[in-house]
Amino acid sequence: MELALNKDDEAFRDEVRQFLKTKLPREVAEAKSVGVSVEKPLLKKWHHALYAQGWVAPAWPKEHGGTGWNVTQRHIFNEETARAEAPRLMPFGLNMVGPVIYTFGNEAQKAQHLPGILSGDIWWCQGYSEPGSGSDLASLKTRAIRDGGDYIVNGQKIWTSYAHEADWIFCLVRTDEKSKPQEGISFLLIDMKTPGITVRPIVSIDELHHLNEVFFEDVRVPVENRIGEENKGWTYAKFLLTHERTGIAGVPESKKAVERLHQISEATRGSDGRRLADDPAFRRKLAEIEIDLAGLEITNARILADAAAGRQVGERSSILKIAGTDIQQALQTLAVEAIGYYTLPSQRERLEGLPNAPRVGPDHAEAVFANYGFGRAATIYGGSNEIQRNVLAKAVLGL
Numbered sequence: 363m364e365l366a367l368n369k370d371d372e373a374f375r376d377e378v379r380q381f382l383k384t385k386l387p388r389e390v391a392e393a394k395s396v397g398v399s400v401e402k403p404l405l406k407k408w409h410h411a412l413y414a415q416g417w418v419a420p421a422w423p424k425e426h427g428g429t430g431w432n433v434t435q436r437h438i439f440n441e442e443t444a445r446a447e448a449p450r451l452m453p454f455g456l457n458m459v460g461p462v463i464y465t466f467g468n469e470a471q472k473a474q475h476l477p478g479i480l481s482g483d484i485w486w487c488q489g490y491s492e493p494g495s496g497s498d499l500a501s502l503k504t505r506a507i508r509d510g511g512d513y514i515v516n517g518q519k520i521w522t523s524y525a526h527e528a529d530w531i532f533c534l535v536r537t538d539e540k541s542k543p544q545e546g547i548s549f550l551l552i553d554m555k556t557p558g559i560t561v562r563p564i565v566s567i568d569e570l571h572h573l574n575e576v577f578f579e580d581v582r583v584p585v586e587n588r589i590g591e592e593n594k595g596w597t598y599a600k601f602l603l604t605h606e607r608t609g610i611a612g613v614p615e616s617k618k619a620v621e622r623l624h625q626i627s628e629a630t631r632g633s634d635g636r637r638l639a640d641d642p643a644f645r646r647k648l649a650e651i652e653i654d655l656a657g658l659e660i661t662n663a664r665i666l667a668d669a670a671a672g673r674q675v676g677e678r679s680s681i682l683k684i685a686g687t688d689i690q691q692a693l694q695t696l697a698v699e700a701i702g703y704y705t706l707p708s709q710r711e712r713l714e715g716l717p718n719a720p721r722v723g724p725d726h727a728e729a730v731f732a733n734y735g736f737g738r739a740a741t742i743y744g745g746s747n748e749i750q751r752n753v754l755a756k757a758v759l760g761l
């Protein structure tokens with residue numbers, strides 16, 4: 363594994379930097395830097411800029427619109443975009459259902475859906491979890507019953523991120539009640555405008571609306587919207603989850619958060635006039651996280667290098683999820699400690715992008731509590747950390 367950049371890599375890094383300097387919309391980077399939600403129209407603008415450059419889907423095979431970058435180039439791109447405060451694009455199309463469609467979909471499905479995912483004109487959401495079926499996903503109960511050329515879908519999904527902004531939802535539904543739970547599931551693509559779908563908001567602890575419940579009442583879905591074979595949806599769903607974990611370590615973002623914490627600690631003074639940056643207890647806590655992050659960065663690079671060399675990565679990626687999210691939460695907790703009582707006032711209106719709403723405290727305090735609050739979810743979604751530990755225990759340690 364080679365960690366230093368060669369001349370070609372440096373040239374590539376400069377090209378990425380130049381692109382970010384000229385094409386990353388300033389208002390997008392500003393919103394990201396204070397932690398304000400990047401609203402859909404702004405995120406679309408950034409998506410379109412990447413699409414126009416041909417850089418929107420680095421992980422896709424070239425024949426489907428990928429960039430053909432090697433692992434080092436993808437690493438450089440991730441580092442540079444995080445450094446420039448470029449937000450991550452919505453993952454549901456690009457990282458999740460897109461790879462399922464180009465791997466298991468038929469030609470008509472590829473032609474219908476891949477262009478809209480790449481251009482960012484069609485937004486997707488993920489309908490997996492249900493009340494009572496999260497970690498134990500295979501117990502899901504939303505039913506799809508065949509009626510001529512359609513399925514009739516009834517049931518409920520929950521925690522559906524951005525369903526209120528999505529055009530389509532990819533859903534796991536039960537098509538066979540008699541066989542083993544994993545063998546009776548199908549994978550359907552459903553237009554969110556279909557009659558019988560109701561979306562209800564769930565406001566999370568950061569006071570914002572990212573999450574939803576989605577109800578299906580006699581929703582007619584054409585059979586041709588099913589991916590692959592009936593009752594084989596679990597195979598496609600598991601394949602998707604491996605793609606969902608792409609970038610889950612979040613190393614570039616955590617490095618940016620470390621940089622921001624240093625800035626906060628330099629700008630913050632205690633009642634004795636001393637800078638937080640000079641407080642030994644604070645410095646020790648930040649240094650401990652930085653050491654963990656350096657370890658994670660190397661582990662991440664080693665796993666990526668194995669993947670690039672065609673070696674089996676398997677369940678080792680669970681390490682990235684656990685360590686990455688633990689570090690993110692430690693950084694968010696330390697940011698709360700740093701700004702102290704400025705975590706108390708509600709900053710909802712400003713976080714929703716209302717720039718005239720009054721700000722309480724310094725700029726850097728604005729999104730700290732929201733990030734801390736919503737950040738609790740990182741150890742739950744994408745397979746909870748307890749489940750990841752079970753995976754490591756069984757598949758890696760052989761316990």
Ligand SMILES: Cc1cc2nc3c(=O)[nH]c(=O)nc-3n(C[C@H](O)[C@H](O)[C@H](O)COP(=O)(O)OP(=O)(O)OC[C@H]3O[C@@H](n4cnc5c(N)ncnc54)[C@H](O)[C@@H]3O)c2cc1C
Nearest residue numbers: 488489490491495496497521522523739742743744746748
């Ligand atoms: C912010 C956020 C966004 C999300 N977005 C989406 C989305 O877009 N689409 C979607 O489909 N879902 C989404 N989810 C749902 C997410 O996938 C589930 O919350 C997750 O799978 C956990 O399921 P659960 O909430 O039902 O908890 P449960 O499975 O009931 O787990 C509760 C607790 O028990 C622990 N636990 C459960 N089983 C075991 C076990 N066998 N061994 C040890 N511990 C165990 C868990 O780790 C957890 O701590 C989102 C969740 C969050 C928080």
